[in-house]
Amino acid sequence: MKLLKNIISVAMSNIVNFGTSFIIGFILPTILTVGDYGNYRTYTLYLSIVYLFHFGFSDGIYIKYGGLEESDLDHQEVHSEHTFSLIFQLLVFAVMLIISLIRQDIILVLFSIVTFFMTMNTYHQNFLQAIGQFKTYSFGSITKSVVYVLFLLFAVFILKSDNYVLYIALNVLSAVVLFFFFEYHFYKEEGFHFNFDLAGKASLFRVGFLILIANMSLNFVGLIGNWVVKFGFENEVFAQYSFQNSILNVILLVVNAVGMVFYNLLSKNQNKKMIAMIKKMSMLIGIASGLAFFIFKIIIIFFINKYTPAIELLSITFIAIPYIIISKILVANLYKTQRSEKEYIRDSIAYAGLSLAFVSGVSFLTKSVPAIAWATTVCYLMWYLYASHKQFTFMRSNAKEFILIGSHMLVFYICANWLSTSIGLLVYLVYIVAILFALRKELVHIIQQLKVS
Structure with a gap:
């Protein structure tokens, strides 16, 4: 209670x-x-x-x-x-x-x-x-x-x-x-x-600083795009990029509230099958949260149309939501509970450093803000793949999941940018229903397991 x-x-x-x-x-x-x-x-x-x-x-x-x-x-x-x-x-x-x-x-x-x-x-x-x-x-x-x-x-x-x-x-x-x-x-x-x-204060700094560095490295990846645009483009361009980032953070607040329940299950249950199920549920929640994009798009178009250039950027970063959720809910906490501090710090710093180099390189070569948004999304996806295929192999993706990842990227981007808002929303909703129908047996099993837990 x-x-x-x-x-x-x-x-x-x-x-x-x-x-x-x-x-x-x-x-x-x-x-x-x-x-x-x-x-x-x-x-x-x-x-x-x-x-x-x-x-x-x-x-x-x-x-x-x-x-x-x-x-x-x-x-x-x-x-x-x-x-x-x-x-x-x-x-x-x-x-x-x-x-x-x-x-x-x-x-x-x-x-x-x-x-x-x-x-x-x-x-x-x-x-x-x-x-x-x-x-x-x-x-x-x-x-x-x-x-x-x-x-x-x-x-x-x-x-x-x-x-x-x-x-x-x-x-x-x-x-x-x-x-x-x-x-x-x-x-x-x-x-x-x-x-x-x-x-005793020095020991608090020593222990806390290690955690700070690891957490900082993971959080930094989400800010790389902002920093690169801030110092590489005009202030008005930064405002557009930062606006879409603030909207993304709004939906992530809701997602994190849902994710807390799953983390609670994780903290009580280290069963690998249970963790794999939480991963799948987190990915589906992330994909479903893409519906919120169309609501935000309508608000921007009708009430603050001076930020319409941010819509494409928002559509790109929304693709990363499933991998951001898994990173926050599962990957970071699995590192804390199943890996040494040395491994956690090593991998998180490497992730931040490589992401900075990649996003900065893309910015230098393309001079394109949408390309920077794509580069940031790719960083989140690669971190998820590294963690699930190298560190925590019980979360390894199968062929069905790779199809889900690829189809989600393609369908969402087309619905968000190439179709009208209403048609895009309808098509994406049909896509989500189709996914849930295809995975209905697995979802029933997951829900039954969560009830038991």
Whole structure:
């Protein structure tokens, strides 16, 4: 029952985050110019690396306290780590702020400020997840999302502002609200004591940094296209590419909420047949999520048509969703549970490095943004094939799955780009129904097994 409540709490948090991302993803592009939206997305691109600035300390906290209960904690030690994190992040903030002021870049100044609050929020989130306080974790996340949407709506409909700096500042303010919520909860539960001690902190950095590097490498692949376009093309082109990426992230929020249930099954059951079934279900969920593309396409065409160039890019990256899901739900967690840290770090860094070289090479040779999107999609597919055919061979693809992969790429791209929106949606829906019919016996078996689990 407790496990179910935890899953529901986090799922609710994901649903609210989905709503927030949906609102932000479609409101801001309508009120900002393409250039200013590009500036706003530059800030959000910087946010994608903010987790690096705790240098693994928060990941070390997660590893140290994972599986413990509140009653198991040494509260003096917890206070010492919290105080250390505050002081350390203040020092990091000071250095970043000085550099930003020297460069006289308002986006970097705001990024420096939000980095302090977000890294401290990461500390609290990792600590709460580790000791099983999912209710507080989820409530904080929901509060931040709701506050940011209220700020956003106030700025749009009351202030009627088209200043991108204001919307960045509101994002910073929402992180501040979450910080004070977590701090209040921390002192309420742990008491108010100042306890600063350097003992044991180096080991937290050492353990956490290894996890940070591996996770960073995997997350980096999804950002390579953004970085390449940001520094290789005009700001308006970057805005188009970044817009489609923000839409992709909206659908992935929903997918991740579904994926959490499958990860829960995986954490309890290391049976290889069960994992293979979860892989197949994840792929089918990813293929079915392509239906959302047509909804987004209609919204873009009728309400924010200045972003119609992003539609083709979105159709390309949507093809990667099945492999992104499998990578996030299965591959990363299988590495953590069935491979050594050395192997995990080695493979993830190699994956990130090769992907960067490939996408950059494609950009250099073609000077084409759609080609960059295709290159990123290919990277996700190759990582899936490497993991399933080299590292975890019990997930190896058979001839039927290769046909599914190839047909999905072809059918989805044709439906998304060569057919009208309504006809494309209908044809793709028929394609999904045909897949489900062809795999009906396997699906019945999988559902029966999941019920037993």
